[in-house]
Amino acid sequence: MNPPLIGVSTSVTVDRYPERAYVNAAYLGAVQQAGGIPVLLPPQLEPSARAELLKRLHGVLLTGGGDVDPARFGEAPHSTTADVSAARDGLEIELTRRAIETRTPLLAICRGLQVLNVALGGSLHQDIPSAPGSPLDHSQAALQGRSRSTAVHQVKVQDGSRLAGILGSLEVEVNSFHHQAIHRLGRGLKDVAWAPDSIIEGVELVDDSRFVVGVQWHPEELVGHDPTARNLFRALVERARERPATG
Numbered sequence: 661m662n663p664p665l666i667g668v669s670t671s672v673t674v675d676r677y678p679e680r681a682y683v684n685a686a687y688l689g690a691v692q693q694a695g696g697i698p699v700l701l702p703p704q705l706e707p708s709a710r711a712e713l714l715k716r717l718h719g720v721l722l723t724g725g726g727d728v729d730p731a732r733f734g735e736a737p738h739s740t741t742a743d744v745s746a747a748r749d750g751l752e753i754e755l756t757r758r759a760i761e762t763r764t765p766l767l768a769i770c771r772g773l774q775v776l777n778v779a780l781g782g783s784l785h786q787d788i789p790s791a792p793g794s795p796l797d798h799s800q801a802a803l804q805g806r807s808r809s810t811a812v813h814q815v816k817v818q819d820g821s822r823l824a825g826i827l828g829s830l831e832v833e834v835n836s837f838h839h840q841a842i843h844r845l846g847r848g849l850k851d852v853a854w855a856p857d858s859i860i861e862g863v864e865l866v867d868d869s870r871f872v873v874g875v876q877w878h879p880e881e882l883v884g885h886d887p888t889a890r891n892l893f894r895a896l897v898e899r900a901r902e903r904p905a906t907g
């Protein structure tokens with residue numbers, strides 16, 4: 661069978677010239693290693709092109725990036741809010757809702773998990789160090805000498821959850837590049853993985869007939885050495901393979 665097409669959302673420059681759409685290559689490698697073909701979905705796509713592409717996709721991957729506009733969950737921006745793009749928020753929230761509606765498999769990573777939560781009416785902790793606070797450092801980018809594939813904290817996964825089944829483990833060691841986290845859960849979502857400080861690190865839909873999974877860490881950076889990270893991408897691609905594009 662033909663390899664499934666996996667739509668991959670992109671970052672976009674905010675207030676910088678020239679305007680760019682871009683994505684970390686690790687996502688593209690991880691999708692291809694799992695047998696999928698990544699198709700980039702930049703926010704600059706015209707609405708008609710966007711609609712046509714969405715019909716042809718078999719799966720969706722929401723990637724990491726800047727902060728979701730806190731106005732989307734009814735809050736004023738925190739002093740640390742950065743890289744907000746209304747165009748990217750709009751595209752990814754639409755992608756999320758449409759993926760759920762059309763039963764398109766969705767894997768949401770880091771900002772993606774936060775977008776998934778906000779798209780379903782949830783809210784975010786806008787800055788973990790400010791509130792709720794944590795003894796852990798979830799922003800390892802600030803730590804010198806640690807590569808993006810270095811695990812910095814543990815995550816415990818709910819036994820019996822879809823995520824546990826995919827990972828093949830109830831305990832994973834993960835990297836961490838986020839200063840925000842889920843606060844109030846969106847409708848129909850359940851938390852299924854947590855860091856030792858109780859920060860939510862994994863979610864899925866209560867309706868387990870739909871493949872919708874979010875993780876707060878960055879498995880695309882771990883696929884070189886961590887089978888649980890490869891399992892996440894393999895699960896997305898396998899589910900996408902089973903699904904005809906909505907045409």
Ligand SMILES: [Mn+2]
Pocket residue numbers: 798813835836837838855861876877
């Ligand atoms: Mn973390």
